[in-house]
Ligand code: FES
């Protein structure tokens with residue numbers, strides 16, 4: 001079969017001449033005759049500090065591509081630094097996916113290596129790869145090494161939440177807190193907790209899109225460069241085998257990703273990302289699959305925020321494959337990976353080197369740890385809770401709602417000594433869904449009222465239509481769908497209404513009759529807090545974003561268009 005890039009480069013006509021001549025620049029004449037053109041879609045950016053080292057990683061990929069006879073071509077793609085961009089990186093996940101998809105399709109390439117790391121980057125790259133359906137392999141940039149502060153390990157994100165609560169509670173000085181800042185990020189790489197970046201790298205490997213054994217190699221570890229070299233070689237082979245995402249990503253692959261998500265105690269963000277990726281592939285994945293497949297899977301990986309250790313420890317303990325060996329009976333054995341081999345074929349020769357970090361099935365960190373999907377009159381289309389990150393005694397709770405219309409409203413009032421709130425109250429935050437904010441920010445793990453922190457309260461039930469950081473913890477009901485701004489019942493809850501959470505029964509309800517709910521309308525202040533952008537990407541996003549329960553993709557981006565380009569450029 002002729003290469004896709006031959007549509008640009010083959011032949012003696014004027015257009016082929018233009019395509020070749022402008023790309024020549026020292027490349028040999030045979031660069032364009034039958035040699036796979038491999039794009040290295042690179043999210044390296046100084047403003048995505050977790051991915052800044054990917055330029056060095058790309059150099060190793062290049063070597064592998066050349067060695068296998070391909071031509072490596074670096075393609076910088078829209079990058080998203082989770083900690084930097086406002087109002088939330090999630091607002092541009094779909095833009096990054098769309099821009100990457102379009103540039104992969106528009107250019108003369110045959111295959112692609114996808115370099116990601118920080119939270120949204122791997123999801124965006126996978127959505128793009130699924131929609132353009134060219135032979136693709138992901139190479140994750142890897143987590144950073146473990147930092148220490150005052151004699152103990154620091155977990156990115158998780159310890160920021162913990163230390164800042166300690167400052168609010170008065171048990172850590174502002175000076176100590178400031179001093180921890182330079183210790184938080186010790187090296188290249190993404191967050192070292194089981195946050196969204198670590199989760200998505202491991203889940204992408206379970207899905208089959210990364211060479212098995214590669215996800216979780218720390219960013220500064222030289223084995224990452226070796227993996228990069230190997231991945232570059234594989235990309236050339238993928239073109240010869242015509243192994244496109246649609247040829248191996250099936251419902252079974254997503255099954256394995258969901259089992260993995262549970263066993264690693266992964267981020268709730270993975271739910272929206274996996275739903276969005278499945279939507280691009282046309283795989284029939286629903287929010288309920290996460291509960292059905294994952295809810296009873298034990299958490300075996302003892303990493304922050306649910307547990308104690310960090311990604312460097314997981315790698316030392318045997319990595320993802322050692323985890324998967326423990327849950328092998330729960331995996332779909334037929335699911336194949338990007339290498340052509342089945343995922344389970346990689347589990348025979350792996351060992352758990354530290355059973356404290358990767359627990360045996362007989363002694364899990366949490367016996368049933370997957371993400372639970374709740375429904376009820378407060379979330380007719382669904383909401384999530386991560387029991388592994390919650391307080392067990394709050395998983396069944398009835399309390400009085402204290403409602404906030406926006407995160408600004410929340411910050412303005414939460415520490416007011418006069419706020420009528422106690423430890424049994426349920427904090428409700430709305431206007432934080434995909435449309436309402438816009439972009440569904442990570443605000444659902446609202447800080448607790450200072451006066452309750454001072455009394456020793458460390459967790460409360462919280463309900464929100466936004467997301468929460470994968471590094472966060474607490475009894476948080478999130479991704480409530482439909483969101484308030486889309487007319488969900490959350491929009492009409494009032495302070496004083498009674499809210500009932502029953503995680504075991506998978507219910508989240510407000511004690512209001514259907515009639516009462518139907519007659520209520522949102523207050524003016526509630527509506528005023530919803531985003532109403534006038535132009536640009538935000539307008540397009542608000543008009544087209546779908547709800548969290550289907551992955552928060554844009555309606556016109558769901559599905560695939562393949563890699564065909566119909567018309568010439570000159
Ligand atoms: Fe980049 Fe956490 S901020 S992975």
Ligand code: MG
Nearest residue numbers: 082119469470
């Ligand atoms: Mg995040």
